[in-house]
Amino acid sequence: MFSDLFIRLRSLLRHGAVENELDAELRFHMEHQVEKYMQSGLTRAEARRRTRLEFGGLEQVKEDCREARGVAFVETLAQDVRFGLRMLRKSPGFTVVAVLTLALGIGANTAIFNFVDALFLKPLAVSNPEQLMRVYAKGPSGHYGAGFSYPEFKQLRDHNSSFAALSVETERPQLHLVTGDDSQEVRGEFVSGNYFSLLGIQPRLGRAFLPEEDAAPGRDAVVVISDQLWRAGFNRDPATLGREIHINGISFRVIGIAPPGFYGDLTGLPVEVWIPAMMFGAAGYGCDDASYNCSLFDAMIGRLSPGQSGAGAQAEAKTAIVWSASNWPETPSRRQIVLTSASGESPDDQADDTAQMRLLLSVTASLLLIACANLAGLLFARGVTRRRELAVRLSIGAKRSRVMRQLLTESLLLGSLGGAAGLGFSLGAEQMLSKSYATDSEGFHHLYDLGFDWRVLVYSMSLALITSITFGLVPAIRASRQNLVAELKGGGPSEQHARGWLRHVLVIGQVCLSMVLVIAAGLLIRSSLEVRRGTNFDPQHMIVLRLRPELAKYTQAQIDSLVRRVNERLSLTPSIQSVAFMEGGEGLVWEWRSGRDAQVSLPGQAQAPGFGLLVRKQDVSQNFFRTLSVPLLQGREFGERDRPGSPRVAIVNETLARSLWSVGSAVGRTVLINRELFQVIGVSADIQPQNSVYAPEPHLYLSYWQSNATREGDIRLAIRVAGEPARARAAIRHIVQSLDPNVPIGEDMPMSEQVDLEYMPILLAQRVTSFCSLLALCLSAMGLYSILAFAVRTRTREIGIRMALGARRQDVLRLVVGQGTKLALMGVATGTIAALLSMRLLASLLFGVKTTDPVTYVCVAVLLFLVACAACYFPARRAASIDPMQALRTE
Amino acid sequence: MSSDVLQIQQGSLYPALHRLERRGWVKARWGISENNRRAKYYDLTKNGHRQLEVEKDAWDKLTAAVAQVLGTV
Numbered sequence A: 001m002f003s004d005l006f007i008r009l010r011s012l013l014r015h016g017a018v019e020n021e022l023d024a025e026l027r028f029h030m031e032h033q034v035e036k037y038m039q040s041g042l043t044r045a046e047a048r049r050r051t052r053l054e055f056g057g058l059e060q061v062k063e064d065c066r067e068a069r070g071v072a073f074v075e076t077l078a079q080d081v082r083f084g085l086r087m088l089r090k091s092p093g094f095t096v097v098a099v100l101t102l103a104l105g106i107g108a109n110t111a112i113f114n115f116v117d118a119l120f121l122k123p124l125a126v127s128n129p130e131q132l133m134r135v136y137a138k139g140p141s142g143h144y145g146a147g148f149s150y151p152e153f154k155q156l157r158d159h160n161s162s163f164a165a166l167s168v169e170t171e172r173p174q175l176h177l178v179t180g181d182d183s184q185e186v187r188g189e190f191v192s193g194n195y196f197s198l199l200g201i202q203p204r205l206g207r208a209f210l211p212e213e214d215a216a217p218g219r220d221a222v223v224v225i226s227d228q229l230w231r232a233g234f235n236r237d238p239a240t241l242g243r244e245i246h247i248n249g250i251s252f253r254v255i256g257i258a259p260p261g262f263y264g265d266l267t268g269l270p271v272e273v274w275i276p277a278m279m280f281g282a283a284g285y286g287c288d289d290a291s292y293n294c295s296l297f298d299a300m301i302g303r304l305s306p307g308q309s310g311a312g313a314q315a316e317a318k319t320a321i322v323w324s325a326s327n328w329p330e331t332p333s334r335r336q337i338v339l340t341s342a343s344g345e346s347p348d349d350q351a352d353d354t355a356q357m358r359l360l361l362s363v364t365a366s367l368l369l370i371a372c373a374n375l376a377g378l379l380f381a382r383g384v385t386r387r388r389e390l391a392v393r394l395s396i397g398a399k400r401s402r403v404m405r406q407l408l409t410e411s412l413l414l415g416s417l418g419g420a421a422g423l424g425f426s427l428g429a430e431q432m433l434s435k436s437y438a439t440d441s442e443g444f445h446h447l448y449d450l451g452f453d454w455r456v457l458v459y460s461m462s463l464a465l466i467t468s469i470t471f472g473l474v475p476a477i478r479a480s481r482q483n484l485v486a487e488l489k490g491g492g493p494s495e496q497h498a499r500g501w502l503r504h505v506l507v508i509g510q511v512c513l514s515m516v517l518v519i520a521a522g523l524l525i526r527s528s529l530e531v532r533r534g535t536n537f538d539p540q541h542m543i544v545l546r547l548r549p550e551l552a553k554y555t556q557a558q559i560d561s562l563v564r565r566v567n568e569r570l571s572l573t574p575s576i577q578s579v580a581f582m583e584g585g586e587g588l589v590w591e592w593r594s595g596r597d598a599q600v601s602l603p604g605q606a607q608a609p610g611f612g613l614l615v616r617k618q619d620v621s622q623n624f625f626r627t628l629s630v631p632l633l634q635g636r637e638f639g640e641r642d643r644p645g646s647p648r649v650a651i652v653n654e655t656l657a658r659s660l661w662s663v664g665s666a667v668g669r670t671v672l673i674n675r676e677l678f679q680v681i682g683v684s685a686d687i688q689p690q691n692s693v694y695a696p697e698p699h700l701y702l703s704y705w706q707s708n709a710t711r712e713g714d715i716r717l718a719i720r721v722a723g724e725p726a727r728a729r730a731a732i733r734h735i736v737q738s739l740d741p742n743v744p745i746g747e748d749m750p751m752s753e754q755v756d757l758e759y760m761p762i763l764l765a766q767r768v769t770s771f772c773s774l775l776a777l778c779l780s781a782m783g784l785y786s787i788l789a790f791a792v793r794t795r796t797r798e799i800g801i802r803m804a805l806g807a808r809r810q811d812v813l814r815l816v817v818g819q820g821t822k823l824a825l826m827g828v829a830t831g832t833i834a835a836l837l838s839m840r841l842l843a844s845l846l847f848g849v850k851t852t853d854p855v856t857y858v859c860v861a862v863l864l865f866l867v868a869c870a871a872c873y874f875p876a877r878r879a880a881s882i883d884p885m886q887a888l889r890t891e
Numbered sequence B: 001m002s003s004d005v006l007q008i009q010q011g012s013l014y015p016a017l018h019r020l021e022r023r024g025w026v027k028a029r030w031g032i033s034e035n036n037r038r039a040k041y042y043d044l045t046k047n048g049h050r051q052l053e054v055e056k057d058a059w060d061k062l063t064a065a066v067a068q069v070l071g072t073v
Helices: A002-013 A015-039 A044-055 A058-068 A072-090 A092-121 A150-158 A195-199 A227-234 A310-320 A347-385 A387-395 A400-436 A454-480 A484-489 A501-533 A556-572 A624-628 A654-660 A725-739 A751-758 A760-794 A796-804 A809-845 A854-880 A884-890 B010-022 B046-072
Strands: A132-138 A163-179 A182-191 A222-225 A244-247 A250-257 A273-276 A299-304 A336-341 A542-547 A576-583 A596-601 A613-620 A632-635 A649-653 A670-673 A676-684 A699-703 A715-721 A745-750 B026-032 B038-044
Touching (some): A002 B010, A015 A044, A015 B010, A015 B038, A044 A058, A044 B010, A058 B010, A072 A400, A092 A400, A092 A454, A092 A760, A132 A310, A150 A163, A150 A299, A150 A310, A163 A195, A163 A227, A182 A227, A195 A299, A222 A227, A310 A336, A347 A387, A347 A400, A347 A454, A347 A501, A347 A760, A387 A400, A387 A454, A387 A484, A400 A454, A501 A751, A542 A751, A556 A715, A576 A624, A613 A654, A624 A715, A649 A670, A654 A699, A715 A725, A725 A745, A745 A751, A760 A809, A796 A809, A809 A854, B010 B026, B010 B038
Parallel strands (some): A182 A273, A613 A699, A649 A676
Antiparallel strands (some): A163 A244, A222 A273, A244 A250, A542 A715, A576 A613, A596 A670, A649 A699, A670 A676, B026 B038
8 A cells, every 4th residue: 555655646646757767767678678679680660660669659659658646637627727817818808708707606605604504503611612511491481591400409419419510600791890990791601610611711811710809798709800800901011910800890809811812601692700609699690599500501511420421411300400499480381401512602693693504504505506607607618619629629539527527626716716815805705794793782792703713714615615516517418419510610610609598507507696686685685774763763863872770789869860960961951852761671772572471361351370461571761752853643641740649640652552441532541561550651653663473462551660570770871862873972981981881881882783683684684685685686797798799709601691682780789689678577577486485484583575576676677677688789899890791701 | 377278468467467567466575586687577376375265266267157058068
């Protein structure tokens, strides 16, 4: 085996030396033999003749020897590649167009796949990530975050044989961090004492937690901070170790700094501070009793013992945990243990992102298909113009397979060039994608590891390979199968070549797929305009801002006083037109899913448990509807008089009003909300965008000051400003800070930006689809153009004869344009049908426009038709300017 | 060269030799021929000897079988 490899390598690398040796060896044989014959009495000439006769063809023997040494394949390949490169250099226009087309198609696909890789596939950057499992409690609603109490975690930790180590973990995206006189929000994670050793992570400075630092609730206020925070917040000062920093109003001592590049174990959620789980209550979360049996922790992460499987661990965990019965919202016994790989996003996030990624991948895959069809068309045309060359090669003895191989090598060359350029292009696209995902609508940071790994490289290279075989194979087969005699006798390409049905199908397919993409883009553009405009509210000239006095441990009285002062002060500022706020714990100000569940029924109805409507309820301030420009259909909105002690009032949205009282006005009626009596003072329009997936939902507003819910100390403000909101933002922040320098401020941004971030899936889909459909449009126009230009070239003589017989310029124009528009119309027709069938995929992203929106369909059809006409025009003009005499003479 | 019983073109010897070399059954070296010229010599390697025995066995079996068949006719 070794000798085999050695000989092959030597033949390849020392090509010249090996050839010389072969030459010397055979020459020695010949000369030796000649001498032998001459000694036996023959003349030199006769001896030579005999020797050559006996020896056989010298070149053939050499070729056989080369093949015997096993390098023929590689040599032919090298030859083909050299020849292919020469051919590509000879037609730079074709090469540039083909490589660019492929680069865009492959690049777009690679960029999306890289994101899929980062979201779902990439293993955690820790030692042996495949052994890490996450333990979730799945609630009855199907969500994975039902959580565990600390005693439940201890049961599993202490009674299992599957895990070598197990840590509880809970992420909080918004800890209030104060260092010196600077404050910021950081994402923190509460973990067990063994967390870092479990992951195999060594701090770059200082140390990780000790086991005893996670033993008693509230005792050990220590923190490990990320390298990123150390750089940005502490200027890489080594004296940071041992420093006291304030998190949620408690003083913590920095004991370690995590290594660079380590962002925790939650894909997409970069953690800045790690805190022992026993500090959970002290930091203001859950409850603070000694055993933590009424606090919920998100999940656990564990490292499997050698030889243990995830399935085995899951079975064991199911029996190990006895659910404790506490007064939790979700019935504890209905929680279910689920183990998943610790790599990739959480299952809940994955479920959200899967549909989005599938959509983006289908869009980019369609673009690549169009690119393939386009290239196949170009190669057909090239194959036909190269028929002469190929016929010559075939007739002097080249095997058909050899010619095909040559042509395939050329397309593989194009493919690899396109693939390489595509990787470069995807780097640029990555920037856009990661920017879209850098913050969410609440202002929290997200971070995905978008470095190319081997999966992405394999993906893009296989795309390059598959596409080049797809677009190269059929033209190669076609080109190698031809009638040699006819080809060599008759001059250039003749009419019959122009009538390839396959090329027509390719063009129709391109137009059809482009039609689908452009319709998708059109629908998504209309939808994103709709959501950005706001449904019955106006996000323009608005600033949102979140105050969280709870994080700084404010009392109820302090919270109320703060809210009053901020509201008053902002209302008096000249550049501010109107101010509103709401209890901020559950959702954004303008979002229709915001608020908490409330039980709504009518007085006099049976009050059995579970009776009535479950409705989202928002506690809002006065001027809420005026500030957000929500139309009030009837009655009035909350005002100064709706204070604690005055009659309790409620505002319902249109859907709730209609479902409670099908006839008559709702204003003035009474309603039971959580078994307490309220009077309806107004009916507002629904703030909810609706589509075929999201039906209108009932919604309820109570006065913030009348709500008897305990103050969370979490306030979201909505402020209407006169000028540019981005400029007002800093001023507003400054005003709030001057009133109270300690209150944590977050989420301050223009509301329009928040809307964009909240609807990022729609906007991103719209951007990617618009980009791809624009390219698709150009590609199909090019495809149509090239098939017509080719047809005109091959039919020059026919057109010349027609004109000589009296056809006018218009007739020739009509002939060519007719052919082109016929193809385009067929593409538009099939594309319409395909779009009608496939737009269901977009249903959840389309607001304010139906999947079958006739306006979009008609506009896109007209657009495509016009583009097709433009593509037809130039070849048609060329055809019409053919000089009959010239045409007949050249053939 | 096995006189004239086997009529093979002499040239086809070389591809065969190269194939044997690739399989490691013969080893090639450059030496000086009797009339003082550079010539390539092929020697059987250890593996080559072993393979020769195997092939010989196979050949003997084949010829014996053929002889037996022909003998019974």
